[in-house]
Amino acid sequence: MAVNSPLPVAADLKPVAGIDIGFAQAGIKKPNRKDVLVMTLAATATVAGVFTKNRFCAAPVQVSKANLAAVTAGGAPIRALVVNTGNANAGTGESGLAKAHETCAALAKLLGCEPQQVLPFSTGVILEPLPVEKIVAGLPAAIANLKQDNWFNAAEAIMTTDTQPKAASRTVTIGGHTVTMTGISKGAGMIKPNMATMLGYLAFDAKVAQPVLDQLVRHAADQSFNCITIDGDTSTNDSFMLIATGAGNLEVDDVASPHYAVLRDAVTDIARNLAQQIIRDGEGATKFITITVEEGSSVDECRRIAYSIAHSPLVKTAFFASDPNLGRILAAIGYAGVDDLDVSKLDMYLDDVWVAKNGGRNPDYQEADGQRVMKQSEITVRVTLGRGDAAATVWTCDLSHEYVTINADYRS
Template identity: 40%
Template sequence: MEKFQVFDGDITSPKGFKACGIHIGIKKKNKDIALIVSDVLAEGAAVFTTNKACAAPVKLSKENIQGGKAQAILVNSGNANACTGKEGYENAKKMVEAAAEGLNLSFESILVASTGVIGVPLPMDTILKGINKATKVLSYEGGLDAAEAILTTDTGVKKIAVSLEIDGEEVTIAGIAKGSGMIHPNMATMLAFVTTDAKIKGEFLQKLLKHAVDRTYNMITVDGDTSTNDSVNAMANGMAENAMLDENHPEIDKFKEAFHYVNEFLAKTIVADGEGATKFLEVEVQNSKSFADAKDIAMSILNSNLVKTAFFGEDGNWGRIVCSIGYSGVDIDMEKVTVYLGNENAMLKIVEEGQGTAYKEDEMENILKHKKLKILVDLHAGVEKAKGWGCDLSYEYVKINGAYRS
């Protein structure tokens, strides 16, 4: 019996969540403001960027989530409201105040997020009118519109929903995300929002979200840039009426697995939509002394521009992979390292005991033609492991980011 079912849903799939996404004029076209609202005050959890130049909405949301509760999330795209000083913070407050008034909710129960161009003041007249409009068009079917409204350079929506049975009650977990460039560990110009109707202890939800972020969003990279605005927010409103979930609940492992799946799916979808990407890369590091060591090596490989460009050119240059392992900062015995490269059909051993193997070039060429590729590194040093995801670096990436503001 499957532990959970994946279906074509979004953040309004769990009971008691409304949403909307509309175009108000921040961007020249396309939806640019979204609202996600629970019918009741929910348990809230959040993880934010570690960038010291964090944006005004991040600072404000950090304050509002301190109470561990949330009932609404307000998001705008097209303008990051980052590096905008005191004015930016005051504008973020005005956004939350407008939403609180329109929704008849407390200021502290609303989280805010922004994404887009850095260093440009928000067009507040446009935004405040737009928030007023958004509060009036919320719908239990508005999740897709919200998923569209948070996008910037993304090529498509990123959404998922899963359902499972807890205590005989149907529980749903869902999420939407945005992100395409400036993606790097500690998150980046990415936003993710997760809703669930599960009844769960707030402190446990925060712990669960942090654990998931460390192993999903913080294990992806597109270009090595850590952004000013990245946020992952979760709301659990308890309307599924299951018994309270915590570490001791008999079905907690099932919920954990489903919750992790939602976040991993969104994280991988962000990488697959990496700006100009032609290859989706998965790196798994096995038999490490610690998870931290395995993570550092995985991300060192994925962040190497030489590795990324080699995959774009379909060049089987295993030396670049070994090099990136060597400068990861992890204390390892390179003479014990084994590396495999492959895809869903086959894995080819390309390095053994730190040296290249006598593989056939035509086998390598066939593997590199695939869009989805996997690098497996065995350190032969312990029992821990980590998995990360990234993409290649193409001409198109330079083209997109060379003309971003235009």
């Protein structure tokens, strides 16, 4: 189903020393389905995360933020993460918070650590009470099958409307040390992350100081999960967690270290891969669209225009139909809220086809050329604003009948 995104192969997902993974079928929403994931960390591990800016941020997001802040304030390190699907524990008020704490306490007791050393995550339906007793009942089974080589199962355990698991793995040599990185993510609707995506976890076996990891996670998120959108709906549960297990030989204590830049680029590259997998498997997606806006006076205005194009239902349905009705893209640029935009300096390209010139139709543009590109499954829209040298890129997908079908049936 996903657009040009082959199924990850379990054997390609490299174990990361210092992190063990277990899962359970807890029957949270449906039976016989992996729906609880536990990750336990070496004592040397550091963890950093970015979370949704949605004001209705979910109870587990609130607890995870607080527990990470406690580490920064000098508390004991994070020892485990626990994820459930089938219920978002969002819009659940005080009782939702209590249930997120209860999950942490149950896992901490089994692992012999403090509840504050556990980070909880949830994804699924909003505004419904979390069946915490099912999660707690599933934890012993998850702990029983903890092992390093469980990333494929982890990717499957966090799926909701995803049609396939999302994972990526690579090794990189930094300062003579081999660093192994593996990550997983999930979509597939309510995706317009603002600081992070629905759920993404990326681990590697270097030892990284907390302030360095904090900076690294923000950089990677801004260049990956914060550049994607499926439907413009920023979720209540977005979380992207970066875990440095410290089990390898590389150590990075300072962002000024020459090793930092290499690590940052490797982490960002794999995060971008995970983010793009979410778009390729976006609900109902049949096309993968890259939107690049260049020559802006600020990155912010470039992003605003790129998102305006990416969110337009009319643009998205035109992509679905392979219809070069490209004036819809101009309209979306025009209402993006860049009030002093001089459209007479604007050009637009569809892949290699020069469609709009100086704000109007390029006299040399032939509809057959636009049609040829629109039929592809991967398309790049490039807009040049002619007012500066800032640029931004956003990845999105089309809007199909299948999107409506999926979201009209989600809870059934």
